[in-house]
Amino acid sequence: MAIPIPSRQLFINGNWTEPLLKKHIPIINPSTEEIIGDIPAATAEDVDVAVEAARRALTRNKGKDWATASGAVRAKYLRAIAAKRKPELAKLETVDCGKPLKESEADMDDVISCFEYYAELAEGLDAKQKAPISLPLKAFKSHVIKEPIGVVGLIVPWNHPLLMAIWKVAPTLAAGCAAILKPSETCLELGEVCREVDLPVGVLSILPGLGPEAGAPLASHPPC
Ligand SMILES: NC(=O)c1ccc[n+]([C@@H]2O[C@H](COP(=O)([O-])OP(=O)(O)OC[C@H]3O[C@@H](n4cnc5c(N)ncnc54)[C@H](O)[C@@H]3O)[C@@H](O)[C@H]2O)c1
Numbered sequence: 324m325a326i327p328i329p330s331r332q333l334f335i336n337g338n339w340t341e342p343l344l345k346k347h348i349p350i351i352n353p354s355t356e357e358i359i360g361d362i363p364a365a366t367a368e369d370v371d372v373a374v375e376a377a378r379r380a381l382t383r384n385k386g387k388d389w390a391t392a393s394g395a396v397r398a399k400y401l402r403a404i405a406a407k408r409k410p411e412l413a414k415l416e417t418v419d420c421g422k423p424l425k426e427s428e429a430d431m432d433d434v435i436s437c438f439e440y441y442a443e444l445a446e447g448l449d450a451k452q453k454a455p456i457s458l459p460l461k462a463f464k465s466h467v468i469k470e471p472i473g474v475v476g477l478i479v480p481w482n483h484p485l486l487m488a489i490w491k492v493a494p495t496l497a498a499g500c501a502a503i504l505k506p507s508e509t510c511l512e513l514g515e516v517c518r519e520v521d522l523p524v525g526v527l528s529i530l531p532g533l534g535p536e537a538g539a540p541l542a543s544h545p546p547c
């Protein structure tokens with residue numbers, strides 16, 4: 324299948340960024356074994372930069388840009404990302420994974436449904452915020468405040484690259500967290516879509532790379 328392979332870098336703080344150690348990995352089409360491009364390979368140094376960017380995204384403008392924005396505001400971004408349906412994404416997944424185009428196309432439909440599902444949950448959060456809890460003693464008042472847990476690392480496998488990423492990205496963003504996504508050894512076009520919808524910078528970074536070099540430092544990154 325002939326399709327131009329976009330040349331991308333790591334997606335950090337809203338920008339395509341060269342990995343600090345300048346490592347790259349070839350992309351091999353499994354059905355032809357041809358090298359069809361290369362992707363940047365993140366290391367611990369890049370993970371640190373992305374985590375810092377994510378922390379800033381959560382506190383910028385006193386949190387109002389993301390973490391304490393209403394669920395409805397975050398849902399707008401999720402729906403905007405879902406609306407940026409890109410027909411070339413299914414083709415890219417097929418040349419990247421070596422699987423039938425029909426399966427990749429079905430995955431793209433699932434990606435959109437997943438964003439819409441979590442957008443609806445994000446909208447529902449607003450009505451549940453500060454829900455009162457009834458207590459036996461009238462002198463006391465209690466209510467539930469739902470808060471995002473903070474910066475999260477998301478590590479996903481190779482065989483449904485975008486769909487499996489979205490299963491984690493959509494609920495994370497809906498809840499108001501910021502995320503560092505470590506896809507398998509594939510580079511996701513998701514970063515470009517985030518730029519197109521003006522997702523607040525740092526809310527989602529994408530660091531492809533090898534498991535031990537990029538996944539392990541993300542999984543073991545100390546909490547703030
Ligand atoms: N992919 C699936 O659909 C699927 C389904 C059921 C079970 N599994 C099981 O999941 C496991 C992983 O298989 P896979 O094919 O999904 O693997 P994969 O090679 O796609 O790896 C999954 C992710 O883990 C990362 N990783 C690898 N080593 C790491 C490390 N040391 N620290 C942090 N991250 C690391 C990889 O880079 C990748 O992002 C296997 O045990 C497999 O049997 C996978």
Ligand SMILES: NCCCC=O
Pocket residue numbers: 433483486
């Ligand atoms: N339909 C996609 C299933 C993904 C793996 O469990």
